[in-house]
Structure formats: structure tokens, C-alpha cells
Amino acid sequence: MKATVKLEKKHFPVLLNELTSIISPLYSGTFIDCTFGQGGYTEQILKNKNNKVIAIDRDKDTSIRALKFKDKFKNNFVYKNIKFSQINTINLEKEKLKAVIFDLGYSTNQILDQKKGLSFNSKGKLNMKMGLNEYSAHEVINKLESKDLEKIFKYYGEENKFKKISKKICEIRKNKVIKTEDLVEIINSVKYKNFSKIHNSTKIFQSLRIFVNKEISELIYGLINAFKILPVGGMIVVVSFQSIEDRIVKYFFKNFSKNKNPSRYFPNNVEKRILFNLIKNKPIFPAKKEQKINPSSRSAKLRYVIKINDTNNFDEFIKRFHNLLDIENLSKKL
């Protein structure tokens, strides 16, 4: 008789040792884990009994793991099924808030969950919702006009073939509803030969995940609200996995730090407001050993800052990324 073994892939918390050495000087207080996931970061922080974690995740599926944590860590652990752009709604009156931590992207469980359809290996109806969404990739691909799809593919996916792929989608959907496997087939038919290591569908799927989950406004308002709720001396830590996210984090941290500009191409701001102490100019990458054990950690970058001044004015930051933010408005057409 053949036994069926269900293999569950473990989610390895990325850059865990590096995160621990950065935040441990702040221990004895409250930490907000904005991306609870499988709880890897939270568990590590709660190893110190003087710490409390307020854990957030938009994916309701993470609440099962959160229940186990509640059982084990009691009052030192609080879980909220909200989006991290809403952290300013948490009552922090009695908390000694030390740091707000973001580990962006998706957990292994989410990627492997066929129902969520986050991966191009999924089958069936397009979805890509992480949780607390207004619409899915099914509506985006089957309803939006070609020129709107082009914008999503070009700016959120940095896909060169954005025009051809959008055109083909609109042609095919005249005769059928486009499912995940159809989308992969359309992309393959346009891109055909692939000499690189990156899968043909990577960029288009990335762009759809960003659009469906409104990841740009989530990150921008997540960072702004993290800043607002933190006392001076508090820390923001972000682990990002793709270049658009990292560009936003890098700009926010560097542009508002002493004598640091996001890149040599940004003008030197004479009247720049100094909000942060940027401890390291360059991001921290996973060590070779971690990359070997967990290949998906390869693209991870950790950046962190300490808040040194307050402000209520984030206009410059929002304006800098208004092109990316405006694309989210296309969802009004759905």
C-alpha cells in the first residue's frame, strides 16, 4: 500500500540573526511585528520575557498560528488581523514602543497555497489576494482595458513586453475567461525564448500581486504611520525582496537622514528635515550560508533607522512616488 505523505514546506525567517543583533539593544518593551506570517520574528523577540509583541497580518490564515502563540506567550502577545497601513489605529497608550518591523513579501505557505494563486505554478481562477482585499487578479485580467494593464505591467512589473502581453490578453479574453494557466501560456507565447534564470511569468505575476494587494500605498503609509506612532529613539526595520519596495524604503530612510542622499542623482536638499539616524548606509544581505539553506532569501535586503525628530509633513515622500500610487486608482474601474 502506498502512503501519501503531505510535505509541508517550512518558512525560514529571513535575516533572523541580523535582525536580532540590531533590535536586542532595545529589549524590554513593545515591538510591532507588522508581518507576523509564521511568527518567526515574533517568536525570536518573545524569547526575552521582558518583551511584548503586537503582531499584525492581513492574511486571516495566520490567526491559527497566532492562537498557539497566545496560548504560549499570554499577555506578552497580541494579534491583529489588519493591514499594516493601519498601525496608527492600535491603542499604544500603555506600551513602551521600541521598534516597528516589516518583513515584506509572502510566506512560503502563502506561495504554496493554490487557492491564493500567488504563484505562476497555481491553476484555476486567478486570485492573488493576501487578505482584506477589494478585488482579485481575476477581475484585473478579465476586465481592465489594455492600456491600464500596460501601466500595471510596466510600472509594477518592469516588464519590457508590457504592450504585447496586454494586447494578447484582451484578444484571448474575447472568447474565454482567463485563468492562471492561460495567463502563463499567453506570457510564454509572447516572450517564448527564455535564456535567463527568471521565469517568463515572474514580472507579470509580481505586478499583479502588487496591484491586487495595493502594496505601494501599504508600504508608503505603513512607513509613515510607523514613524508617527514611534517615540524618538524608536526603530523602523524593513526587510524587502524586490527593487520597487527597496527603492521606497531607501528613499524614505536616506532622504530624511543626516548628510545622506538616496542616490547621487537626487539633488542635495539644503533645507532637508532630519528625521532619522541611518546607522548603515548600505543594506544588510543574507550571508552565503543562509542563501544556501534558503535560496529565496537571496533577494532580501534589510534596512533600518532610528527616529531622532518628529514631523507631520510627508508631502515630499508621497509626491516622490505619486506615479506608482496613482496606478492604484485604476481599481476604481473594476
Ligand SMILES: C[S@@+](CC[C@H](N)C(=O)[O-])C[C@H]1O[C@@H](n2cnc3c(N)ncnc32)[C@H](O)[C@@H]1O
Ligand atoms: C514574508 S512573510 C513574514 C514572515 C515572518 N517574518 C516570519 O518569520 O514568519 C510576510 C507576511 O506579511 C503579511 N503582509 C504582507 N503585506 C501586509 C500588509 N500590508 N499588512 C499586513 N500584513 C501584510 C503577509 O500576509 C505575510 O504573512
